[in-house]
Amino acid sequence: MVKKIFALIALAGIAFMLWGLFKSYRHQETLPRTSRYYAQKGPDELGSANLVTSVVVTYRGLDTLGEVTILFSVASIIGFFLKSRTQRELKAEGFRETSELLHTSTAFLVPIIFLFGAYVFVGGHLSPGGGFQGGAIIASGTLLLFLATPTASRGKTIISLVESVSGVAYVGIGIAGIFLAAGFLDNRILPTGRFGTIFSAGAIPVIYSLIGLKVGAELSAILYKLKDAKEDE
Template sequence: MRKVVAIILASAFFAVLLVSFSNIQQADYGEKEYYYQNPINGSYANESVPSHYISNTKNETGAVNAVTAIVVEYRGFDTLGEVTVLFTAATGVSFLLYKTRGGKKRTEANLILKEGSKLVLPFILLTGAYIFIHGHLTPGGGFPGGAVIASGFLLMMLSYPKFFMKERAVSVTESMAGITFAFIGLLGLVFASSFLQNFLPLGDAGYILSAGIIPIIYIAIGFKVGSELSSIADKLKEVQK
């Protein structure tokens, strides 16, 4: 009974969604109906929001990758919030699974996996670091870079059942990275005029040392995401007594 009702509701929902999606046109965003209005003085701009990003990213932020520029600069506040959500979740996980570390025996992994993962780990970590350092030049950035680092530690957890993240080190890393992010934002308030505003020289677009605060913030995010994701995986892996 419950299933039938659910199927009917879900199909109705499917139909509604499809009908509504057929109204969306994949339009060019340069068209007139998308021209935005400035909330503070009420004036109309003669471009739309996406076309502003596309034509001005390089001059305004110095980043080549427009997505990175939006994530770190234009909508950096969202990213601060997002990092905070992850931080909240990591805190919640360790708060709720606090005293469950225990010693049920797990089967040992075989030798090849063990030695191989030891060999591969530095390369995985390097790849992760590469991804988040080059975030403003190539696809990628702090989040995938951090995830790659976490997957390196995940591999270690798989091959060594007794491998645990050092809790103190992880928590210090994540707080230092978070503090860096928020502090750079406050420095923007001090040296420039608003929170998270860029206060460093933009440099030549296309080089590593360019785009002002973007690389610094992305490195902080990379460390933070990497340590939080590995600590989450570590906590969930633990065996209860």
């Protein structure tokens, strides 16, 4: 009970702070200075129609690199903590068979889900979307495969292969930006192209596709570990 009272007092303090924050908020009429620069110069400088993408991939590219690193370390830590069950142990678990209809529709839907994920990250500089959304969609496709056949454990090698190759290529393109263009993760190592087409915005589609593959493989690996987690003893 005492603990609850302490929690309540602490929460009241936080609520007071947040109330101050809310009271001091005034809605703005114009963009802040940095954002105005991005909005004015961004489309011509980088050739990307989606300004969020240009901020994520280029202007704040280092943040994104750090984010991908965090994902990678999370996947490694989970892999370190959870041991996987072997194929035989999975079979012995006695899962209930999935419905035949789910099997058939999985075989039909997973390629479409993957295609949609690819659409989302390839068109990341033209329409909403990009590597993170596309990666999450691709991981959802893998999840559908896991749900339809819980005992199968194929595709582990392809997941780790995609993960490492796309990670290395991402950093490689970033370093290429130092030598061929203005700085790390600069997208102008490729021609900017015509505004509004897929082959435009320099290296942004390539970088975002690599991020998408990386995030997809990373999230799939996390799901894999959680699915096959083995109990101690």
